Amino acid sequence: MSGEEPNTTDIMYYDYEAPCAKPDVRNFTKIFLPIAYSLICVLGLVGNLFVVITFALYKKSESMTDVYLFNMAIVDILFVLTLPFWAVNYAMDEWIFGDFLCKITKGIYAINFNCGMLLLACISLDRYIAIVQATKSFKLRAKTLAYSKVICLVVWVSSVLISSSTFIFSGSYRNSIVLNETKDICDHRYSFGGTIMKLLLLGIQLVFGFFIPLLFMIFCYAFIVKTLVQAQNSKRNKAIRVIVLIVAVFLVCQVPHNIVAFVAAASMGKLNKSCMEEKQRVYAKYTTEALAFLHCCLNPVLYAFVGVKFRNYFLKIMKNLCCVRYKLYGKTYNSRISSDTYHSRQTSEIYD
């Protein structure tokens, strides 16, 4: 790169000065991200729409976990709906949707990424109260269920209000590094702080978007498993398996992304980073981020469809859909489920 300058070759070896060029990274993001985002969008949309429809039509919310699950499906739907914009952005290597849509998609991304984490923590907390504190909590859970709408409203309103910071600090702007640039990009742009501001937000994201939900899950599910192991219940093994699966999927999806974010935070603002390492970090970042996004496609499977009751309702819906298709003017189906089998409370909290 630096061979053309008046000065000699010896500069090349110890005086790196050209910007780290990443055309190969852009070729990768041009192909990989649109495909990954489209797949996640379609899968996430289908799975979560089924959850929402099932809850809306059939399943009465019987616990806070149900309410959280319903809200998480909506959060996930909102989130995957922003992915097509990012797929186009990376495919064209340009943000073409203007400043307002940039702020909106960034804002929704911010709300949902963390709101999803919060709901996962809430679900583990609710299950902990239900199973470990079972005797104390029976009446109380029924009471809080009455307030569930209020609680969810508080969560949503505060999340919208609070992610207004992302809304304010994001925007589409010209890449100022390239001479006579005509393409816009959509990204954060801080009016103050620079590196410190980025570092602060990154650190806080790691702590609150990963470590705290993780701690909640580990704490709650460890006590749940301990209680289940002691319980004399024929279904406890399945319940424990489901819990292990939930935690494992969370770890597989979130840990790589957060490690990469941690590495980025550790080296942020440092001078003389090697371009090759920087590129490797970017490859790792985009790959692990897609894996983290995949989590929202798996939530419906892990939390809703694992449940026997939920699956029954879902099958009922599918059956009705087929009937509508084949006998358009046929008799209307009675959608009520005749009898609810009553399982033992402890295991039913996990997978019913």
Added chain:
Amino acid sequence: MTSFMCKNLVLATLIGLLMLYLSGTCEAQSNQDCCLSYRRRKLPLHVIKGYTEQLSSEFCDINAIIFHTKRGMKVCVNQKDQWVKNHLRQLSKRLKKMSE
């Protein structure tokens, strides 16, 4: 027992609020070119065609000035270096002359 439940709810809500507040998320456009280091040695003024600015408040990590040479090379320099300041002054003079 009600207080136990309330405590949990308050705790969950508080943690939720904190998490949401700090929803910084680092979805940065990391596939763009950025300066990672500075050239310390002086560059002759006559090879420089123009300059652009890299801001740490945007998607890149560090502040930098990028000198674009007549041969189409980009050179990252530190705007705190004296020779860079001098060059920038000369370049803006040149620009003024051109616009007059």
